[in-house]
Amino acid sequence: MTDYSTQKLQCYCCGKASEHSVLMSSNTHGSPDLDQRPPKMHRWTIGSWLQECPYCGYVAPDIDKGDAKARKFLDSDEFRVASLDPSPDPVTRRFLVRAAQRAYQGERRLAFLSTLSAAWVADDANQPTEAASLRLRAARHLEGPRITSIDTRLLLLDVLRRASSWEAAEALTVELTAEELGYPFAEIVAFHRDKIAARDDGRYTIGQALEGKPPPPTAAEDQELIKAIARHIKIVPNPRRK
Structure with a gap:
């Protein structure tokens, strides 16, 4: 069973209020994929995993929460570039904006995971070429010091x-x-x-x-x-x- 609730949330970064569909419950019956993509039912909620402020573009699991680092990211060139990503799918773009924020903050594993989530969106849209491209993009976030x-x-x-x-x-x-x-x-x-x-x-x-x-x-x-x-x-x- 999957339940949603429509809630008005005040953006942490700009202070403006907007309505969002908030996931209240779901289930994870079944085995996840080897890349931890959730089984059906739960993975179909992926469009609600991130929220986006329609005024300032802040992206987060809960836009009414954040910190000084989030506000700093909104003033960066990295945010402006990510916000202009040509992906026609708004869910994909939200994950890529979130990945850009994580990378900007030096959290390369979280940037990798956010980009991988964008690949899952392409999987469900039956876009194998786009999904493969996004997976390679995710892998690039882990380049550098050896991962242990x-x-x-x-x-x-x-x-x-x-x-x-x-x-x-x-x-x-x-x-x-x-x-x-x-x-x-x-x-x-x-x-x-x-x-x-x-x-x-x-x-x-x-x-x-x-x-x-x-x-x-x-x-x-x-x-x-x-x-x-x-x-x-x-x-x-x-x-x-x-």
């Missing part, structure tokens, strides 16, 4: 494979395999390795990657470990309101 986070690199691996960036995907697979990861990360990397070898850029879920590969008996008996694994592989936050 396993969850972020697993997301990046799926992004590179889905964008048919085979050489980069293969290199990341080799890097992750050499680390001798435990369950379920090693199984997910092995799944990607097989798909990359077959030049398969299709969409797959975490459930599909782990099908027929149950946790080792010792891990299955350790409920706290199982909970920790579940938290670790589900890293993209849900919408901010319930």
Whole structure:
């Protein structure tokens, strides 16, 4: 069940009020994709994950909340460029504006995730070329210092494979395999390795990657470990309101 509420919100940055459709509840039944794209029902709410002030252009999960950094971004050239993004889809553009803000603030992982969300919009619109382009754009946010986070690199691996960036995907697979990861990360990397070898850029879920590969008996008996694994592989936050 998905419920929305229309609310009048005062923009944190400019102080003007406007009406917005606010997501109140949804469900996440089913396995997310390997890039953490939510299953149906919840992913269909993606248009409400970000709000945009129609007066100043501030984009945020809740435009009535913010900080000094958000106001500073609105005065930047980066904001003006992002606001003029030629994407005809307003939901895509909101995610790209949000990504630009995160990048401006030095939060490259969050910029990566926001751009990846824009790719999900293209997925649902059946625009594979645009989705691949946005995935490569997301990957560029992670260029620079080496990423040590396993969850972020697993997301990046799926992004590179889905964008048919085979050489980069293969290199990341080799890097992750050499680390001798435990369950379920090693199984997910092995799944990607097989798909990359077959030049398969299709969409797959975490459930599909782990099908027929149950946790080792010792891990299955350790409920706290199982909970920790579940938290670790589900890293993209849900919408901010319930």
